[in-house]
Amino acid sequence: MTECNNEKFNFWKEVLGSPRYIVAPMVDASELPWRLLSRRHGAQLCYTPMLHSSVFCRDPKYRKEGLASTDEDRPLIVQFCGNDPTILLEAANLAQSHCDAIDINIGCPQAIAKRGHYGAYLQDDWDLLKEIVSTLSENCRVPITCKLRIFPEIKKTVEYAQMLEAAGASLLTVHGRTREQKGPLTGLASWKHIKAVREAVKIPVFANGNIQCRQDADRCIEETLVNGVMSAEGNLYNPFLFEGCNPPCWEPALEYLELVQRYPAPSSYIRGHLFKLFHQILCLPENAEERVHLAVHSSMETFKSVVDRLRERYLPYHEGKLVWRTECDDGDYNLKLPPWLCQSYVRSSPEEHINKIQAKQEAMGNVKRDFLDVEGNQVSRKRMKKLKRIARRPNPIVPNVRKGSKLCNTCPNPLGTKCVFTLCRQCCRQKCYQENLDCAGHRNLTKTRRRVAQEFAKKRNEMEDDYLTTNLP
Incomplete structure (x- = not known):
């Protein structure tokens, strides 16, 4: 060393x-x-x-x-x-x-x-x-x-x-x-x-x-x-x-939720942590409802109720009042933690993943599939998907314009009633972008945003110059 x-x-x-x-x-x-x-x-x-x-x-x-x-x-x-x-x-x-x-x-x-x-x-x-x-x-x-x-x-x-x-x-x-x-x-x-x-x-x-x-x-x-x-x-x-311990997953979950009450965090962060803490038992069919509740709701009350329900369901097993039947009971003597205990996620090896994908492709009979257009030329998968989409809807969709509606000056789309330039939303956005304009009606604030960006860049350059002047010998 x-x-x-x-x-x-x-x-x-x-x-x-x-x-x-x-x-x-x-x-x-x-x-x-x-x-x-x-x-x-x-x-x-x-x-x-x-x-x-x-x-x-x-x-x-x-x-x-x-x-x-x-x-x-x-x-x-x-x-x-x-x-x-x-x-x-x-x-x-x-x-x-x-x-x-x-x-x-x-x-x-x-x-x-x-x-x-x-x-x-x-x-x-x-x-x-x-x-x-x-x-x-x-x-x-x-x-x-x-x-x-x-x-x-x-x-x-x-x-x-x-x-x-x-x-x-x-x-x-x-x-x-x-x-x-x-x-x-x-x-x-x-x-x-x-x-x-x-x-x-x-x-x-x-x-x-x-x-x-x-x-x-x-x-x-x-x-x-x-x-x-x-x-x-x-x-x-x-x-x-x-x-060096593997606690029942509701213990860190409840402690974490208490900390979130004191130091708020986004609901997406909380949901992500709870999904990982309960990843073993949420995969069990009996907990499908809790998994859905955790996925679609964002309130602290919902998060707490999901944790409480899972705790009530598995605490008797953890305390030994009920017996949890595992694969070991069928003759598999590898030591495994019960699903309600916190435990690391074990990934399959890259080789196993590749073999699984290849086996699936072989079973479907498309190990390597060539995509051909109507003339028999090979195209990419992305291009083929686009061609199929066009084939399903060969004619462009004409906007549904009510009778008597005013039309845009440059296209057949309906006119924006509050547009400063009497254009539709898309044409107004393009005009503002090309000519550096604002349209309050469509809330296209291209000119204003560019001006703010320029002022910010100017201010930052001035701060950098002041910093260099102050700190450099």
């Missing part, structure tokens, strides 16, 4: 408190009530959900929600995504007084990250990453950390981590999967890559991947020699994971 960087390790020890068990940044999931619940049951460090840096800078409401915290919610690391060093620095400066460190997300593998060119899709642009990390580390009062994914090659992964360390990162969280390992192709994380990074850098390292219970966390620390272990999916299905 390389000689450690004392300054960076002092940050891990003195500021963060030498955390071993960490809750990952999770979009729409690691909000304040969930972080507080996790801290009460073994988590020693938490991250905020990933925040989009440009939205964070321009939207006060988004910023307030993202920074929601309490004294109990420390130490805390705020995570940002983005690809513009200037905007990321502005976001970090706005957040640094509310946290103990700023994390740069360079590990998100989702399609939205690819479209926005951030997350794991920055790992192909090392020069830009150097600029981002160095800009933030040189101009922020709090340390800068990075959460990253690995490359298939251990050597390249190590060089990648060393580059981030040299750029100024104070801590690295290494997710032991490539950016292609996601969804049904997730598979196992490589602890070998994580161990290689830990041995090659002088700063603290957290490991992420394959953590489904407390024993996994301790074994990962022992095998990889990392300073801490981060859990994401495992924490969502069992927030008591770091305590």
Whole structure:
């Protein structure tokens, strides 16, 4: 192992408190009530959900929600995504007084990250990453950390981590999967890559991947020699994971709902947490009604009533008053937890998923299906669907215009009665866009919005100039 960087390790020890068990940044999931619940049951460090840096800078409401915290919610690391060093620095400066460190997300593998060119899709642009990390580390009062994914090659992964360390990162969280390992192709994380990074850098390292219970966390620390272990999916299905226990799912659910009463969260977040906590028993046919209630209602009363009904139904089994019959009773002696206990979600392997898809295709007789147009030429599936849609409705739909209605000046659509330009909605929108106009009747405020955007850009440029003038020698 390389000689450690004392300054960076002092940050891990003195500021963060030498955390071993960490809750990952999770979009729409690691909000304040969930972080507080996790801290009460073994988590020693938490991250905020990933925040989009440009939205964070321009939207006060988004910023307030993202920074929601309490004294109990420390130490805390705020995570940002983005690809513009200037905007990321502005976001970090706005957040640094509310946290103990700023994390740069360079590990998100989702399609939205690819479209926005951030997350794991920055790992192909090392020069830009150097600029981002160095800009933030040189101009922020709090340390800068990075959460990253690995490359298939251990050597390249190590060089990648060393580059981030040299750029100024104070801590690295290494997710032991490539950016292609996601969804049904997730598979196992490589602890070998994580161990290689830990041995090659002088700063603290957290490991992420394959953590489904407390024993996994301790074994990962022992095998990889990392300073801490981060859990994401495992924490969502069992927030008591770091305590090393599997409670009945209604216990964390009720405690979480109590925290939500004190620190409100969007109903979509609450619903998502409850679905994961009860994922085993909600799949049982006897709980179909509760599953529907949880899916279609958004009130706290409904959430609480679903939890109470499930508790009443399974508490007698948990207390031993009733006997739960399992597959083990039919001769299967593998140890399995009863469905009312919190337990990690076990994915099938990528190989099993691929074999399942292939078997389904073979059964349907369309292993590889060619799509042909009327002339016999091969076309894409998307094009074929469009051709079929046109075939079903060969004639364009003529708008249903009542007799005596006034028509638009440029098309046969009905006229908007309040339109400033005596046009239909679509033609009015196009005219406002092309000629930079406003139409109060159709609420097409193109001119106004463009003016506001220009004023905002001008103001931000002035603030940047003032900042550079004040802070640069």
